[in-house]
Amino acid sequence: MEKPIYTLEFEKPLRELSAQLDQLRQRSEENKLDLADEIAAIERKISATQREIYSSLSPWQKVQIARHPKRPYALDYVEALFENFQELHGDRQYNDDRALIGGTAFFQGRAVMIVAQQKGRDTKENIQRNFGMAQPEGYRKALRLMRLAEKFGMPVITFIDTPGAFPGIESEERHVSEAIAVNLREMAMLRVPSIAIVVGEGGSGGALGIGVTDRVLIFENSYYSVISPEGCAAILWKDRAAAPQAAEALKINADHLEKLGIVDEVIPEPFGGAHNDLKQSADALRYALLKHLNDLRALSVEQLLDTRYERYRHLGVYEEAGATQH
């Protein structure tokens, strides 16, 4: 087993076991002892513990995996699945947002437009990428690229991974809310197929701002929510520490979202999270993307627009004259 460099709280038993295993191996080598039986026992224990931990993850534990610093980010998938990615910069108005990027690329030999929220791998890159929190310019660049895709008949593939749109003075002064709102309206009217993939965090309006697509896919441990579990806990439980309860109550995990009809497909992840095997995660995504793109390509523009409108038109549950409506 590969040594975990970064361990989540609930993975601690695994870290301890793996330390024991290392010690045994070292002792066996140094003292030329045959500890094969002991080593095998610990290895069995490790895989049993793994199964125990990872097959019954709580909503909050999944959020931890979605935020894992080793989790594959959009550009990891772009590199794994696409050829000749050409990043296109800037909103042509103010700035180039490094938290929301995009450009042309080829998927299985055909041109597509990538629009992606990107977090940083280390502190330096995170500062540059504003921890994946886009400003108005990011959303306006995204719209520019999506219109470019429309003009040249390319499907749009968006990667969602943000704690939320940036809440700051500059963001408000340049009207991040308007930038998101315009994207919602324009994405609903876009005359080319579109697919969104929630690869990590689907943080509220900041996520939806590139998420009004024909299909929405989500990785198994990703979440998509109207508010962060901590934010919800602070307001409704008056205590940020109630985030685990909030995560459960909000039904933000992939399996819930599929049941609620919000997402079209859950992309499976390797045991313990996508970071444990990027290739396996990317292969699963390739397979799903190919299938959905083919389905969408078969539709006329009118069918595409009508189906997309209906998809969002019917999201919601309310009562009318005593009956529950969807």
Add this chain to the structure above:
Amino acid sequence: MSLFSKPQYSTVVVKKKDIPKGLWTKCPISGEIVFNKELEDNLMVVPKSGYHFPIQARARIAALFDPNTFEEADAKVRSADPLKFVDSQPYPERLKKYEKESGLPEAVVCGTGKIHDLNVSVAVMDFRFCGGAMGSASGEKITRAIEVALKKKIPCIIFSASGGARMQEGIFSLMQMAKTSAALGRLAEAKLPFISVLTHPTMGGVTASFATLGDVILAEPGALVGFAGARVIKETTKQTLPPGFQSAEFLLQHGLIDQIVSRLDMRDRLRDLLLALYVGKLPAANAKS
């Protein structure tokens, strides 16, 4: 907080004490004492200072339309509890409380009527019901108001007043942003005007969807309008917010809204705008009914 300090800027802060009770009310800007009857007759606008107290949806509607022309629609659309949400109390209990407090079944009242003889489809949000938070039912009512405008080829006007999305309906609340915005896309395609009126307060998911998609965006004086709340901005960025930040006046200066319009002038101003944008453009549409 000092009781007697003058507010630095005109952003309205809705507190329990701002909701008039008893016979008279004190204006938070000028300190003048206004009789409640006089305040209500003046659409909750303090006559001398022009301070705008929040107004109830039904009172706004009564003042907005030509007499006896408003027909309420979808009054039976109400919130459900799709997530079986429980925090300190179950969501259905909260809904009952909101209904009792506001006298309304939902945070949006919608319908059609005439403003200076022009047929319009209107949705009015009421902050008293769950802080105007948008859930499935309010999103549905707003979407229907837009679709009615589209079907009847008449303008749509939405008065926003909302703290944002309704957390107890989780992801469904978020999706109302997409639903309402998609409907506005169709309205725009049909070249029918949408006028968005921002009233105190309009925040979060409502600002980031239909409220900022108006062909014309108006705001009432002193209305607080923004995406993130002041507390969240401070916590995230440690920035000190400038005076008047996120007020209607601030947003006019920063180019988001077209005009600040007193509630007392709203009916006339809407007519003036619709005369320019709409009347004569689609002659058959507004002649009927």
